[in-house]
Amino acid sequence: MDRKHPENEEALQSKSLSWCSPCLIDHAEPAPISTNVTLDVGDSELDLDGPSLIERDSFDNELLEKQTEVVIAERADNIDDDEKEDKCGGLHAESLDQEGEQMQNALNEVDSYKSTFSLASKVQPKEDECIQKDKCELGKLDIEDEGSSEDRDLSDSVSTDNTLEDSSEFGRPAPVLAGSTGNHIEGPGGRMSGPSSPLLEQSGGSSALSHRDEDVTAESWRLHRKHVFVLSEAGKPIYSRYGNEEALSSTMGVMMALVSFVQSGENVIRSIYSEDHKVVFVQQGPLVLVSVSRGRQSEQQLRKELQYVYYQIISMLTQGSVARIFERKKNYDLRRLLAGSEKILDGLLNFVDSDPSFLLSAVHCLPLSSSLRDSLSLILQKAITPNLVFSILIAKNQLLTIVQEKAVIEDARLEPADLHLLLNLIRASSAFQAGEIWTPICLPLFNPDGYFYAYISYLDPPECTVCLLLLSTDKEAFYSVAECKRRIEESMRTQNSLQSIAAIQSYSVVQVGVSDLRHFMYKPFDVPDNCKQLTQFTSPEMEAPYSIEEERHRLFDMYRYLHSRIHSSSRPLKLIYHVAEKETLLAWVTSKFELYTCFSPLVTKTSAINAITKLLRWIKKEEDRLFIRYPPKYSTTPNPSKGSRGAKGGSDRQDMTDNGFLSLL
Amino acid sequence: MKKPDVKLVILGDVNVGKTSLLHRYTERRFKDTVSTVGGAFFLKQWGPYNISIWDTAGREQFHGLGSMYCRGAAAVVLTYDVTNWQSFAELEDRFLALTDTASADCIFAIVGNKADLTDECASVPHPEAERDACPCPSPVSTTKSHKQVVKEDAVALYKRILKYKMLEEKQCQAAEAMCFETSAKSGYNVDLLFETLFDMVVPGILRKRAEGLSQTVDLMECKGTGPKSSCCY
Incomplete structure (x- = not known):
């Protein structure tokens, strides 16, 4: 996974710049910093007044649209100031109590920053342009500094040899893409008038078979929350999540045209942002994977999902044989080999959309007495x-x-x-x-x-x-x-x-004995040294109010959002306290664990922190039951x-x- | 583990209904299946004998495994879809070669599935299916699909297979007896198919036993003496 590395590095860089002194000591990895000072400065400027605030605002707005009721604590979710979190996480509090205390301090301090943040966001008149500009500059810096950087954002790399106008042009094709086979909609504006909840539509439509025969010119096809396409480098359709690939060959042709156009400039297309869609491209060997999503998932998350789709294809054919096939015959129809496997890919995409294991890159094991x-x-x-x-x-x-x-x-x-x-x-x-x-x-x-x-x-x-x-x-x-x-x-x-x-039950959050806690996901990083081979996470059953599928998806969406903020490549966070309309969420990542919690909406910050302290204690106590601690081995005497x-x-x-x-x- | 006495393999293109046929026979009902991965192994008790049945994946992706499933097989069921000529043509193009590793006295059956889609007689629920109160609705008889492969084609293919295997027609089963048209959905001819085959492989088992040779597909044995080991009788 060559991709992971640069991202980590990037995260490290941006962190280390803003809070140089404590971090250097903590992470003891000073190397990349010295080479990249200019880039870092640009990065941090961007952080302070730019995209992350906008991103959050649009998140809030979308919520508000649905709810009309204004959330009082609207700004409370801004309390994700990195500086404090970094200190907090960086110090690796010895005891749980201490950790809780520090978090409390951190949050209090953050309060004082709140006003500044809201101000900053109000001052921004044309956010989109600003981002574009910032990113462009960033991209340029990137290239100048490092010579080659294949692994940056599309907007970055595109901007290196195109002007600003050019890169914004890339934002436009998206609507065309989505509707190119039919009478497509004029502008992005009138599009979202579909079902009030995209999830309803999604769950209702998931009744198997019909997906293949879906009419790709119909409005309902366009309203799917997330499309996934796989095509070959010759532009041959291989897979589409909804609708028949054959019927979509012209759409896929357009996708391939985009890919090769950018390629001809010796660049790699990474993503296209339109008002309400993200189009993410992943190129893997001779395959091109495209995700067209109108959810709030981050590009990084979508990219990872496409990676999973690629892996699933590879798991059936192996990388070598796919490469050989296309070497021999560029326009080979890979569906011949994958015929019948569509359901496995369909299943994977549904799995990805409903199971946090993929999001966390960890395995969920059934709690069991050791x-x-x-x-x-x-x-x-x-x-x-x-x-x-x-x-x-x-x-x-x-x-x-x-x-x-x-x-x-x-x-x-x-x-x-x-x-x-x-x-x-x-x-x-x-x-x-x-x-x-x-x-x-x-x-x-x-x-x-x-x-x-x-x-x-x-x-x-x-x-x-x-x-x-x-x-x-x-x-x-x-x-x-x-x-x-x-x-x-x-x-x-x-x-x-x-x-x-048969008697094993997954556990209920009630067993944790923490009031107001509704759900959580806990992923430890340091299960004992000798069993580092499998990353695991634990999570209780989803219970009321998340027993309905729609609500479950809503919560999962929020987790995804928090996850994207925590793992943002430009501005990673360590702690987020997010007040939403129907619940309050707190996400926290330290060097020892990654934790996402969901509380009832009226919880206070103090009680949330106390709750987390209790929760961590409970997990510690139950560790042997929740995780596979010492995976055994055998020798098959080869x-x-x-x-x-x-x-x-x-x-x-x-x-x-x-x-x-x-x-x- | 009960040692299987004899091996039967079901081959055929994607989506001709191999899994459904077997499912109809073993579980007496028809349900939607998903595409098989690799191959699925079943053990069928037939009188005092254990018959292993390999239900293989039709996908080209798993083609490489075909010869392994076929190794030492005593019976091969070549399955096609009566409404799809291509699925019939594939039998000769792709699947016949896989049977090279089968036992030399291997019995072949050619089976046209989905007969309920084209033939009145097959779509009328089989008395047996009715007895089992099959929940699936019998196919609508008004809109019959066009039948692309008729039984004569299958008979001709059977004769070509015998030639390919260099077997004398007279010594083998009559072609007409080895070509079936079935419907996994209605149950038409399914029992007949499997039971005919089971009865036919039994003499083979007895012969092997008499010669003191294990007909079982013993992995070690196969490896030791090469893939054709089971043909020396």
Whole structure:
């Protein structure tokens, strides 16, 4: 993931500039600062009077539009002053109480900044232009400083060899894009008159099949909250989330034209902002992925989602074979290979829109007493066969336990994203649950060019809630892996494990015992050192008032918003206290954890902080139950000759892509 | 684990209804399935014998695995969609070659699915389906799709397959008996298909047993003596 790095660096730079002295000591990474002083200055100026305020204002306005009732604490959500947060997070408070105290101080101090902030935002008459200008300047600085910077925003890179007028022109094609196949709407103004809640529309329309046959010229098609398109570099449609790709070939042609136009200037198109749509482009090898969203998600988040779509495609075909196919034949129709997989991609996009695991890049595991989890792990540990590398037990779409081959764990780790792809695959192919599935699957972050062979079987037919997933590197190992399943089944029967699993409930926020706390998501960074291989998070069930799907989506949208502010590449934040109409949210990131909490709307700052202190204490106490603390390993005492024979067993496409990984075992 | 005595493989293009056929047979009902990934393994108890059934994915993406699923198979069901000529043509173009690894005395069946869409007789709910109170509505009989593949085509294909396999027509099952038109939706001919095949593979099992050779697709054995090991009888 080459993309992550520069972003982190950027974040670090902007941080370190504004609050030089404390941060330098804390992070002990002074290197990038010295080289980039000019850029940093521009950046921080931008921060103080610019885009983030505007962004928030539009967020508020959108809320207000719907609610009409003016929120008194309208400005209260401005309390996200970085300086204080940085201190707070940077000091790594030793005890929880101390942390709470510091947060309190931070928030109080922030209060005094509030007036300045509101003023700044009122003074801004034409925000959009300002941003454009600022970004342009920033872009120029970028280039001058570093020579080449492929990884900047579109607006940045475009502006390097185009004038300001040019870059603003890029804002215009979006509406055309969205409606180019039909009689498209004149201006962005009259567009949003659709359903009062975009979520209603989304959830109502999600009834499968019809999506493929949707009329792409209809208004309803345009009203979808988020479109995702995949096309080849030759402009051939590969996938569209809604509607038939074929019918959209002209639209995709326009997209490709945009991509190649910018490319001809030796630049890379990253995104287009129109009044109510964001168009985000991701180019990955021979594939172009485009997201057209009218939600409030940040570009960064949309980019990450497109990355997931790409990974899902790779997980079915491998990166190498996709590259080879297009090398041989530029205008190859990849749908031939993906035919039937659309539902897996559809499933992924719905999954991404409803499950925070993707947002947090972490795995949600089912809370389980450590003794039960250990006993399950032990069962998996005992049922092994050569070339088996991962044994994973899943219940209710959440992780129960995962056991890994020893050699694997030392060489690489299973990324949450790979596990998400596996979970999605299981979800998407769960309709026929009686059999035992044996399928090649690539884990793109583990190795984008090699296949694993996945054995998938449900342990409790016909309910089909407990799923066993065994990954082997040997294509021929089906029968021996299936034998492992028999043994696992047998042990689970003698230990009555299935009944214990069936009794597992995710927990309710009430159990935390903190009043006013409605929901939270907690992602620790420092689970004990020896099990850093899997990032996890914990979160209670969504309960009233979030038991309705619409409300759930609304809360999730707010989490996404807070997440985007915290992880903003230009101005990362550490603490946000956000008062919304129906709830108050507090997000906090330190070096030890990332926490998003949702309180009832009338909570005070003090009580919210006390609540968080209590919550952190509760999590600490329950840690063993909420997280997989010491993931066990096994050694399948490899038989190298067998593995290599498996790889040479035939002249199949899969085998050609088999990789060095086998030789590790 | 119960050792399977014999292997049966279902092949065919995407969306011809392979999974639905098997599902109709094993669970006695028709439901929407999603596209199969890789292959799905089922064990069917047939009298004293265990018959393993591989329901494969029709997607070209999984083509590479096909020969593995077919290795040592005693019966191959080549499935097409009667309303789709292309799906029939694909059998010869893409799938026949996969069966090279099957047992040499492999039995072939050619199955045209979705007959309910074209034929009156298939769409009338099968007495058996009715007995099971199948919840799916029987297809509307007024709008019949155009039938693109007729049974004669299938018979001709069967003969070509025998030639390809260099088998004498006289020694094999009559072509007419090995070509089926079925409907997974109504249940038409589905039981007939599977039960005919099961009955046909049983003598093979007995012969293998008599010769003291395990017909089971034993992984180690296959590997040791090469993919064609199971054909030496």
